[in-house]
Each structure stands twice: as C-alpha cells, then as structure tokens.
C-alpha cells in the first residue's frame with residue numbers, strides 16, 4: 292500500500308504529506324484497496340467450501356473499516372457487548388457474528404441472545420450455565436461452540452500466545468468431551484460447533500496444523516458419542532510481515548488445516564483480525580524536536596504510546612520511514628513520543644536520515660491493534676483516522692479535542 296513516487300511516500304494515489312497537511316498528525320491512514328484485498332484473500336482461500344470469514348473486530352473497530360468489510364460479505368468475531376454494538380450499528384448480519392471471551396457478563400449475554408448472533412464461543416462451564424439460564428429466561432436457544440485449548444505452542448510473543456495449556460483461555464483439551472456431553476443435555480443450548488484460537492502473529496502453518504489435528508480428533512470422538520458439530524472454527528492469528536517474517540498466505544493456512552477435517556461437511560469459520568487490517572494501515576507522525584543525550588540520538592515525534600502501544604507492550608517492531616526522502620546524513624536514533632514514560636517509544640536504534648522538525652515519519656503496518664488499543668494517557672486526545680480510496684481522502688474519525696477529554700466527567704461532590 293505504501294510506495295515512494297519521486298522520493299515522496301504515497302498510499303494508493305495520495306501523498307501522505309497531503310494527508311498530514313490536511314488533517315494534522317498524529318493520524319492513522321488506511322488503504323481501502325488493501326483492506327478489501329486482504330479480506331478477499333481469506334474468502335477466496337476457502338472457495339468451494341461452506342465457510343464464513345468472521346473479521347476479528349477488536350483489531351480495528353472503526354465504523355468505516357467495518358462497513359467496507361460488511362460490503363464484501365464479512366462476518367464478525369466479537370469480544371464484548373461494545374463490539375457487538377459497533378458491529379450491529381455498522382450493519383453486520385447477526386447470523387454472521389460469533390462471540391468469544393472468557394468473561395461475558397449476564398448483560399452481554401442477554402444482548403447477544405436478543406440480537407440473535409450465530410453463536411457463543413464458550414470458555415468455561417460456569418459461562419455455559421449462565422448462557423443456558425439467560426436463554427431459558429428469554430425463551431431462546433443459544434447456539435454454542437466450546438473454545439477448546441488444544442495445548443499447542445504458537446511460537447509467538449508470550450502476551451499473544453493463547454493456546455498453550457497454561458493460558459487463561461478455553462476449556463482444557465482433556466475436559467472437552469465431558470463439557471460437550473454436559474452441554475448436549477441442556478435445554479435452550481444448541482451444540483453447534485467447536486472453536487480454537489491459539490494466538491496471534493503466528494508466522495508458520497505448523498501450529499495451526501497441530502491444533503487442527505487435535506480438534507479433529509475431538510470432533511470424531513464427539514461424533515462417536517452422537518454429538519455432531521456443524522461448525523469448525525479455527526480462530527484467527529495469522530501473522531503479517533512487520534520486519535522480515537514470511538507469514539503463510541490464507542491459502543497456505545487453509546491447505547494446512549482443511550484436509551485434516553476429512554469427513555467434515557459443515558461450515559468452516561475463520562477469525563482473522565491482524566491479517567485483514569494490519570498492513571492496510573500506517574501511522575503518520577511529525578517530528579517535534581531532535582536531541583542528543585549521552586551520545587544517543589532521539590527524534591521526538593507527536594505520536595506516542597497512547598496512540599500505538601504495540602512497541603511498548605509487545606516489544607513489537609514497526610518499520611519507520613520518512614514521508615519525504617532526503618539526502619540528509621543517516622544516523623541511529625530512537626523515535627520516541629512526548630509521554631512521561633521511558634517505555635514511550637515507536638522504534639529503537641533506527642537508522643534514519645536526520646529529519647527536519649515538522650517533517651513526517653510513517654510507522655508502517657499499524658492498521659491492527661493500533662487505534663483499537665489507543666488511550667488518552669497524558670490527556671492526549673486520540674488521533675484522527677483517514678481512509679484512502681484511490682485518489683480520494685476521507686476522514687473516518689475526527690481527532691479528539693480537549694473538550695472530548697472531559698466530556699463524560701462529572702463533579703464528584705454535592
């Protein structure tokens with residue numbers, strides 16, 4: 292999505308300098324074309340099979356991003372009542388929504404049941420009981436899949452690994468058959484499928500394949516016990532190229548997983564988040580100051596960890612490149628934000644041409660878990676979001692103002 296034209300960085304047909312001038316910085320910029328082609332790669336990978344691509348909305352919940360995916364036929368994987376609200380408001384068909392999460396509250400379960408979502412991905416027996424009781428009260432049937440923890444190592448950062456035996460997610464593998472037997476006996480519960488999600492930013496097919504083998508083994512055991520599943524959901528987690536990773540394509544993922552389920556005639560669900568929005572987004576910042584402290588160069592920019600926390604939280608690497616290439620001297624520098632935390636950096640020890648104050652830097656591959664994880668820490672209003680469509684530039688979320696910072700606060704006395 293990003294390419295230099297005469298030393299100026301473009302997203303589709305729009306110069307990023309133009310975006311920065313028009314909307315200010317920091318600003319997230321998304322490529323509509325890339326977003327859609329990423330979605331289509333998943334849809335096409337499962338061609339010929341009954342399938343549903345449920346975009347994991349937590350990666351990026353911007354209304355326009357959701358709208359564009361809906362228009363392509365996408366379903367949604369949600370993790371909260373708030374994400375359900377956003378998904379419905381954007382127009383996702385309830386029957387294409389799956390709901391994961393280990394702590395769904397009664398209010399959230401009621402909301403999802405009243406809405407008529409496709410299914411709950413259930414992560415504990417207490418949650419199952421809660422869903423059954425709400426369903427009974429509302430005189431509804433709740434379709435469920437257990438999220439089973441297949442105990443495979445996704446070989447990713449420990450904070451985004453979810454499928455080992457030690458993670459808080461899902462039903463332990465060895466307890467899954469008993470869980471299904473219990474669920475099959477409960478009225479108001481429809482046992483629809485099986486779900487697993489082993490982690491995020493996974494860059495080989497092996498863990499997906501290993502998980503599939505274990506899930507298929509379970510499915511066959513359940514079939515033998517007269518519990519027939521209509522949905523197999525292998526979750527999300529496919530990685531993208533941030534630095535030098537060579538992640539599998541959705542097609543390669545399918546080829547590693549689908550053949551494992553030989554006799555299965557139901558519907559496959561996948562829940563990609565990062566692989567759909569990650570490389571469709573770039574985070575634009577302006578250089579405020581340069582300084583050298585104790586022999587180290589710092590480029591201080593107007594974007595910070597409140598806008599993009601991935602470098603700090605996950606030790607994540609994002610390429611940082613100038614919006615205008617110059618002939619200035621190249622140095623090693625830390626690109627840091629203005630927040631009062633040593634952890635406030637976008638990139639460490641980067642080789643960059645010394646930028647002039649006011650010039651722009653682009654932080655690549657920030658469409659996923661960028662804006663979605665942003666906060667107002669240090670009372671910094673959230674960044675604006677812009678979508679590029681060919682030569683069109685559309686503001687899809689305005690920058691938060693000082694008034695926005697205090698809009699929901701009330702005086703706590705009298």
Ligand SMILES: *Cc1c(COP(=O)(O)O)cnc(C)c1O
Nearest residue numbers: 347391491527528562563564565
């Ligand atoms: C976060 C999450 C996803 C999406 O993960 P990505 O790595 O962004 O593809 C899918 N399913 C579940 C249950 C999740 O929690």
